[in-house]
Amino acid sequence: MAENLILETRDLGISFGGLKAAQNVNIKIKKNQIYGLIGPNGAGKTTIFNLLTGVYKPTQGTFYLDGEELKGLAQDKINHKGIARTFQNIRLFNNMTVVRNVMVGLHDRPEFKCTVFETLFRLPRHFKVEKEMRAKAKELLRIFDLENDRNNLACNLPYGKQRKLEIARALATNPKLLLLDEPAAGMNPHETEDLVKTIRFIRDNFDMTILLIEHDMKFVQGLCDEVTVLNFGTVLAEGDTKTALSDPEVIKAYIGG
Amino acid sequence: MELILSTLINGLSLGGIYAMIALGYTMVYGIAKMLNFAHGDIIMVGGYVIYVFMATKNPLLAVVMAVIFCVLLGIVIEKVAYKPLRGASPLAVLITAIGVSYLLQSLAQIIFGSANKMVTVYDFGSISFLGVTVQVSALVTLACTIVVMLALTLFVKCTRVGRAMIAVSEDKGAAQLMGINVNGIITITFAIGSALAALAGLFYLLKAPTISSTLGAMPGIKAFTAAVIGGIGSIPGAMLGGILLGMVECISYKITAIAPYTDAIEFSILIIILLVRPTGFLGKKRREKV
Numbered sequence: 001m002a003e004n005l006i007l008e009t010r011d012l013g014i015s016f017g018g019l020k021a022a023q024n025v026n027i028k029i030k031k032n033q034i035y036g037l038i039g040p041n042g043a044g045k046t047t048i049f050n051l052l053t054g055v056y057k058p059t060q061g062t063f064y065l066d067g068e069e070l071k072g073l074a075q076d077k078i079n080h081k082g083i084a085r086t087f088q089n090i091r092l093f094n095n096m097t098v099v100r101n102v103m104v105g106l107h108d109r110p111e112f113k114c115t116v117f118e119t120l121f122r123l124p125r126h127f128k129v130e131k132e133m134r135a136k137a138k139e140l141l142r143i144f145d146l147e148n149d150r151n152n153l154a155c156n157l158p159y160g161k162q163r164k165l166e167i168a169r170a171l172a173t174n175p176k177l178l179l180l181d182e183p184a185a186g187m188n189p190h191e192t193e194d195l196v197k198t199i200r201f202i203r204d205n206f207d208m209t210i211l212l213i214e215h216d217m218k219f220v221q222g223l224c225d226e227v228t229v230l231n232f233g234t235v236l237a238e239g240d241t242k243t244a245l246s247d248p249e250v251i252k253a254y255i256g257g
Numbered sequence: 258m259e260l261i262l263s264t265l266i267n268g269l270s271l272g273g274i275y276a277m278i279a280l281g282y283t284m285v286y287g288i289a290k291m292l293n294f295a296h297g298d299i300i301m302v303g304g305y306v307i308y309v310f311m312a313t314k315n316p317l318l319a320v321v322m323a324v325i326f327c328v329l330l331g332i333v334i335e336k337v338a339y340k341p342l343r344g345a346s347p348l349a350v351l352i353t354a355i356g357v358s359y360l361l362q363s364l365a366q367i368i369f370g371s372a373n374k375m376v377t378v379y380d381f382g383s384i385s386f387l388g389v390t391v392q393v394s395a396l397v398t399l400a401c402t403i404v405v406m407l408a409l410t411l412f413v414k415c416t417r418v419g420r421a422m423i424a425v426s427e428d429k430g431a432a433q434l435m436g437i438n439v440n441g442i443i444t445i446t447f448a449i450g451s452a453l454a455a456l457a458g459l460f461y462l463l464k465a466p467t468i469s470s471t472l473g474a475m476p477g478i479k480a481f482t483a484a485v486i487g488g489i490g491s492i493p494g495a496m497l498g499g500i501l502l503g504m505v506e507c508i509s510y511k512i513t514a515i516a517p518y519t520d521a522i523e524f525s526i527l528i529i530i531l532l533v534r535p536t537g538f539l540g541k542k543r544r545e546k547v
Contacts, residue, residue: 053434079436093427095541096420104424107417108436130415173436 004031006177006209011061012051013233021047022233023060027211029177029226032203034210036224036241038217040253043230045213046088049179052211053085054078066176080108082176086166086183088213094155098146098165101154102137105172112136140168143205144198160191164198171206178202180212184219192216196223221245229253259389264507270395271464272503273402277457278480279487279495280409281450287426287490288446291350295334295357297477299451303327303458304468305365308376316379324455331451332444340440358477365470373467378459394463405456406496409449413492418445426490479506482527488540497538502526 006029013023022044029035037045050056052063054075062071070078084105093101106112112133141147144164149157154165163183170178183199184192196219202208214220220227221241229237229250237247244250278300285293303323310319338357342350381393413419424432425442433439454473461472479502487498502523509519530537 055430055434075430075433076436076438079434084436085434087431091428091431093424093431095427096423100420100423103417104420104432104437105435107421107424108438112417126416129417133417169435 005029005064006031006033006066007052007063007211009048009052009061009063012048012058012063013060014047014051014056014058015060020233022051022230025061025228025230025233025235027228027238029209029211031209032207033225034199034203034212034223036220036227037211037213037230038215038220038227039230039236042232044233045230046181047233048230049085049181049213052078052179053083076108079173079175082174083179084170084173084175084177085179086163086170086181088181088185090159090162090166092154092162092165092169094153096154097151098154098157099134099137099141099150101165101169102140102172103133105169106133106136109172109174137172140172143201144168160187163187163195167198167202171202171208176209178208178210180210180214182213182215184214184216192219195219199223217245259387260511262387262389263391264511265504266389266391266399267395268504268507269500270398270402270460270503271507272500273399273406274457274460274464274499275476275480275483275503276496276499277402277405277453277460278476279484279499280406280492281453282481282484283487283489283492283495284422284446285450286484287492288422289339289443290429291339291347292354292481293339293447293450294351294354294477294481295361296450296454297473297475297480298358298361299327299331299454299473300458300461300476301365301468301470301473302330302361303455304376304462304472305369306455307378307459307462308369308374308468311376311378319378320456320459323458324452327451327455327458328448331447331454335444335447340443362470362474369470371470373469375466376462376468377466378462381463392464394460398460398463401456401460405453409453410492418442422446479523482524486527486530486537488537490541491537491539494537494539 007027009025009027012025014021025048037048039045047056051058054073058071062069064070065082068081070081093104112129138147138150141150144167146161146165146168149161154162157165167180167183184195187195199210203210224241226239227241227244228235229244231253236253237244237250278297281296282293285291306323306326307319310322334357338353339350342353381397383390383392413422421432421437421442424437425439429439457476461476462468480499483498483502484495486501487494487496505523505526506519509522510516515522
């Protein structure tokens with residue numbers, strides 16, 4: 001295996017009955033890359049995300065994170081191994097405050113583990129851990145400029161901030177690979193520009209590798225090192241962003257020809 | 258005046274018991290999205306465990322054993338009967354829960370016979386206060402339920418596991434993708450609910466020292482009603498609904514003309530409240546996405 005590969009899928013695919021939602025998808029993502037997964041509506045992009053996070057079990061092929069095969073693990077186990085995601089339709093814990101949303105993400109990090117005994121009897125460690133979690137959550141919120149909203153309910157945040165909070169919550173689980181499902185959807189140009197900076201910041205400061213789905217081609221061109229283009233569940237083109245996007249097949253798939 | 262005060266105390270203490278049982282229903286519903294109709298029978302099992310261990314003449318030991326036994330039983334029921342049905346239709350789970358309920362009642366009859374058993378856990382006696390005579394056990398029950406409810410509220414609000422429970426009840430899928438072991442959280446929920454039911458069994462025995470295999474049936478249904486009135490899935494709602502129902506029951510019993518209709522009155526309240534507020538007092542409104 002080539003060195004520095006964070007994610008490698010081998011002939012990954014799934015079919016629902018007769019419908020092949022994805023087949024023979026091979027993606028290789030190197031450490032610290034920002035990698036785009038693009039394609040027309042219904043091409044199977046979110047399906048790939050669901051396969052990588054354990055929501056669906058692949059019916060074909062397998063995938064490796066940092067050299068370790070993760071196929072078949074439950075969602076929470078895959079998250080512990082280091083894949084975290086956001087959702088196309090925002091799925092925050094709406095009736096919890098912003099800071100508590102992030103603290104849920106911190107839930108299973110080993111440094112914040114506390115035994116039932118310690119919690120029930122309110123031993124000092126319980127309070128220490130709670131305090132540390134709160135501090136860590138605030139630190140993450142600061143990066144996304146959400147610190148002042150920390151005691152608001154998640155559902156009361158404006159849309160752009162909800163998207164940011166989802167990323168903060170995913171980062172709280174300490175992943176090696178961050179999956180962003182249409183992070184710029186519904187954002188205005190100014191917010192999108194901001195998001196590009198934030199994603200770069202995450203890569204540089206968290207030593208992160210990022211795989212993202214996006215429809216905004218300008219966004220993809222400005223941000224992604226490499227892309228994979230999907231169409232009808234199969235790989236249409238892949239490689240360097242500029243080259244892949246100027247591929248006549250890709251243009252045809254998008255415009256319809 | 259005396260009548261009002263004693264009714265108030267008895268109503269609050271009965272309401273406290275209902276609230277404790279209702280908490281079990283509501284937490285399981287909020288987190289596992291299922292109605293655990295066997296929950297009432299855990300009360301009965303707790304009562305019988307107390308009965309068995311009262312042979313040692315040590316009430317404290319009996320109560321501790323009842324709580325431990327019920328917690329284990331709750332976890333086993335969840336693992337054996339409900340977990341394999343995760344993702345099945347809600348109706349299948351509901352019917353399984355009813356089956357578990359009858360299973361527990363029948364097992365109790367086989368083991369202990371169908372005759373009522375007498376069991377005096379501890380005689381607290383009664384005290385006179387401002388000219389009112391109240392059973393001390395009612396006051397003890399009231400105090401215990403308040404402590405338990407406060408502790409539970411703190412647990413849910415201020416601990417890691419409590420936070421995870423709320424996250425799971427909000428969005429199970431998203432919580433799991435954030436690394437939360439959903440099955441583990443469900444197990445903890447059943448354990449807490451069963452512990453509360455065991456305590457409710459104790460309080461029932463303090464109130465009336467007889468036990469039979471159907472001890473838990475009526476309180477179970479009443480507490481379920483309380484949970485629905487308060488808004489199922491809501492913890493403060495279960496407390497509110499329980500207290501309300503307990504008060505109504507005690508007041509109704511004191512008025513001779515309507516005393517025989519007490520149960521009917523309680524369930525009518527449920528119907529009326531659901532007509533006005535279909536989600537109960539504190540239940541969340543669910544907006545349908547268009």
